[in-house]
Amino acid sequence: MLRLFLFFIAFLPILNASAGEPVRVVVTTNSLGMLVNEIAQPLVEQRQLELKVLASPGRDVHYLDARPSFMAAVRRADLLIDTGAGLEEGWLPAITANAANPDINSGQPGRLSLAASLQLRPSITTTGPHAGHVHRHGNPHFNIDPLRMAKAARLVARRLGHFFPDQKALLIKRSYHLEQALKQTAEYLSEQLIPGQRFIAYHEDVDYLEAWLPVQNIGYLEPLPGLPPTSKHLRELVEKHQQQEPARVLYARFNPDQGARFLNERLGWPTYALPLEPETPDWNGYKELLQVWANAFEQKS
């Protein structure tokens, strides 16, 4: 029986894939897909690079199933780019540990976890009594900040350069243009807003708006990242903000709206259900998303 088994193992590598294939890049979200698509557009058009996005844009990236189709995509990936800092930890480790692809192991050129090289917003769970919750490595939702996305663009360009050494200059140049576009759009949208507007976020994600818009986050509907809003916590928020200037409540479209409605009923604050990821993994999709986020606040007239 043992001999039969060893024969099976020894025989199969002959069936391995051939050369001349495109470089397969797998990313977890449309935001990261946008970076790859914009930086490597000529390579995508010439089919030298094939991009696959795992998470559908309307989903909460914290909670996805480790689907068989993800396994198949990561098995064939030359480069896997993930957000990191625990955003995908509920499902991605089950994929990478079982996809039988040594190229995408941590530390390999085929793996880029962007959060590791970015300065993240601290989470209330990074230190202190609540340490160790879903955002213990910092707030991983940096895709909501175009300025951090600009930094991420540079990291992506350098890593793509490893796979296309002849195109390195082109990739760096394109990432520079993308950085400029991100920064200019952020600046433009920021200038349109009446400064000093305050908001409560459902989860520690849209608080990244504070990083590039003249707005201020004053709390969260979740008592801790990943814990659903409790009525006690919501009542405390109402009490705390009753005597203060009105603000607004922002939540992701996939979040339940009861918490936001509660604050709306008690405090009269407007509520906004926002998408967190672009519909399409490209600059147009992401630019539209920046506009949608900015529109959740009052514009200068």
Add this chain to the structure above:
Amino acid sequence: MIKKSVQKSLLALAVGVASGSAVAADHGNSDVDVSIILEGLFYNELSSGTSSPEGFGDSGHDHDHDHGDEGHQHGFEEGFGIGHSELAIDAGLGALLDGRLLLGFDDSDVAVEEAWVKTRSLPAGFQLKFGKFLSDIGYANSRHNHSWDFADRPLVNQYLFGDHGLQDVGLQGTWQLPTENYALLGVELLQGQGNTFDAYAEQEDVLEEQDSGPRVVTAFMKYGPDLGADHAVQLGLSGGYANQYVGGYDKHFHGTEPHTTAQIGSSWFAGVDGVYKYSSGKAYGEGDLRITSEYFYVARDLAQYSGDYHEEDGDYHLEGAIKGDSYTEEQDGFYVEGVYGVLPRWQVGLRAEALGLINEKWGGGHDTELDSLDASYKYSGQITWRPVEPVFLRTQFNHKDFAGDDGSSNEVVLQLNVALGAHGAHNF
């Protein structure tokens, strides 16, 4: 619980990997994650009936799980119980290997349920796993009870493979095809430690030598097409063979003459499994649907042996004994279950099970007659509440309609399950 030295050394290996990686903790993959699953149960039999399905009574259990005096509890006891709790240590050795040590425990006993290393550095889609592990045949077999949708193991898995499913020491090799759709082929060589599928009557004075291992081989394939963001499917086929099966051991007297009989032969199985998941995209599992189903068929090619009298020790031995008539026992089992997220954090589930739709079982004694026994059925319904992700509280109702003399029974199980520490990603 650890019977063989092989197991001890495997455990030592797994522990070695775990501690080794703590030293190399600055590498990306070498975090050591510790998690504890604690379970509390309350079980109440509302009306009692046939307790074990006809034809599946004591098919080669060599440890007394359900009787409570050895090993940790898997059958439910009336009243409160600690259920099935676990301590798991997951660690990596750089980008080379992943390792896991999982101890199952109750208030008096600890057992090594998993102690393995798995490669993550072989090329071309290959992976090897070595140690004590849960076989990847079927769907439920490789999963621990905190990720089941019901408080108890499916009957087909429990009665054809054992209280832990098919769990053994051995080597697994898998190959994931470089295809657009997920496709995985796997082979396992298992020692065959005398569980339900590869039963071995450990009677040293009667049957001196167990065949040399590995005594069990399995093969499986899994396939999952890409159906977009809302739907996902995984289908599986599996089969296996045990080259030594010893059951029905009996020592009795003809007058004053002691006499020994046993059923000796081999067994094999084949099964299909499938899981479908609908993901609504809403928060906390609202609107999500999961449907799982498995069917397994087991056949045992056996012969009735009678012991030989040996002058030296004045006892009857089965080794080289008189072989009687041959026959093939056949049994199967099936379940289908569905779980739906009715509200955020609330699930309801229904499960229907059949065991022994084919139920050709040796009748006992010196005969080689097979009895055609009736099928047993079980219907379950559950409501689960997950106040936060790592905690769930479940109420389950079972209606058991087991073949046998005492009729059907009803029972209710309350289950509280808490995951502490690192909560690892779950497989599909």
